[in-house]
Amino acid sequence: MAPPPSPDHPSPQLLGQRFLKAGCITQPQLDDALAAQSSPLSTGPDNLIGRILVRLGYLSPPQLRACLVELFTEECRYYRDHPPSSPPILAMRNVEKRLDGRMVLNGIDLEIPRHCITAIIGVSGGGKSVTLKHLIGLMRPDRGQISIDGENLQSLSAKKLQAVRRRFSLLFQGGALFDSLNVYDNVAFPLRETTPIPEHEIRPRVLQALSEVNLAGMDAKFPDELSGGMSKRVALARALVTQPEVILLDEPTAGLDPIIENSIHHLICDTFMRTKTTMVIISHAVPAIFHWCHHVIVLHQGKVRASGPALAVWESSDPVIRQFIHGELDGPIRVL
Numbered sequence: 001m002a003p004p005p006s007p008d009h010p011s012p013q014l015l016g017q018r019f020l021k022a023g024c025i026t027q028p029q030l031d032d033a034l035a036a037q038s039s040p041l042s043t044g045p046d047n048l049i050g051r052i053l054v055r056l057g058y059l060s061p062p063q064l065r066a067c068l069v070e071l072f073t074e075e076c077r078y079y080r081d082h083p084p085s086s087p088p089i090l091a092m093r094n095v096e097k098r099l100d101g102r103m104v105l106n107g108i109d110l111e112i113p114r115h116c117i118t119a120i121i122g123v124s125g126g127g128k129s130v131t132l133k134h135l136i137g138l139m140r141p142d143r144g145q146i147s148i149d150g151e152n153l154q155s156l157s158a159k160k161l162q163a164v165r166r167r168f169s170l171l172f173q174g175g176a177l178f179d180s181l182n183v184y185d186n187v188a189f190p191l192r193e194t195t196p197i198p199e200h201e202i203r204p205r206v207l208q209a210l211s212e213v214n215l216a217g218m219d220a221k222f223p224d225e226l227s228g229g230m231s232k233r234v235a236l237a238r239a240l241v242t243q244p245e246v247i248l249l250d251e252p253t254a255g256l257d258p259i260i261e262n263s264i265h266h267l268i269c270d271t272f273m274r275t276k277t278t279m280v281i282i283s284h285a286v287p288a289i290f291h292w293c294h295h296v297i298v299l300h301q302g303k304v305r306a307s308g309p310a311l312a313v314w315e316s317s318d319p320v321i322r323q324f325i326h327g328e329l330d331g332p333i334r335v336l
């Protein structure tokens, strides 16, 4: 189930209403689209309001994308000026983790806001993936506390932890598709493994997820027949298909050309605008990622160096943050 709109959210209306309010479409056009959407003949992925508006010729695909980005940017501005009052969905308190004798996490304190996109950025090897694995209980901290909805993850039994994990989807760094399974079976995998959903209901969900990432008709392909961008989109479809409460994406755009990177960011934005799913994205796509998230957390030397609305962190005067954002060679971050 898609999560309910956050009470902190500026415009929890339906997307079509928001298109109207933003001046992207007129009231008669919205009425037409809503009528088409509620028609019994109209089902599946093509029933998304944006797609209907395109199908009816009221918006071109670029206009639809521009409109979604405009609404998203408006949300990010709102987020900067109105910090969320609801408690975070995930939190880490003073988390420490030593790996191979090295202090990788050295007292991490962070909060992940609900129904927002949060980006975690920082230098390579700085502990971003390790942090993500702690957030979903795949790694246990040496010290400190990790909580979901205020409940301490470490105190949960294995069975309860399993149940909590079902609320998340994780797109691993590298995508990690199963080479021996075709695209369809890769996307169906989490539904078959973690839910009792029968096969005849799995099929429409898989096809819908593939269509949402613009991979309709590619279900019979195998991973070695896909480009890097297509593989990422399959991995994204697999993360979306269970309709999780939180999606964690570890470098969804790494190794992609700038156009494909941009298309993945649009896809994530489009998904967020339709579902309001809480997302956490680890990314090296700096500065681009600042356009695609509400909240930014910067990790540095095993600690959180900055955490706040993307638009505020962007303005930071901290020399570490400035050097990182602008990729400068000179500054407090030592470059080998």
Ligand SMILES: Nc1ncnc2c1ncn2[C@@H]1O[C@H](COP(=O)(O)OP(=O)(O)OP(=O)(O)O)[C@@H](O)[C@H]1O
Pocket (backbone or CB within 6 Å): 099, 100, 104, 122, 123, 124, 125, 126, 127, 128, 129, 130, 131, 173
């Ligand atoms: N399972 C492990 N065992 C031992 N050391 C590990 C393990 N996982 C990660 N590390 C070490 O922890 C440090 C942080 O790793 P992590 O993968 O979190 O970095 P990262 O910030 O995600 O980097 P990148 O941006 O390159 O993906 C690295 O020095 C890495 O070698």
Ligand SMILES: [Mg+2]
Pocket (backbone or CB within 6 Å): 128, 129, 130, 173, 250
């Ligand atoms: Mg990593």
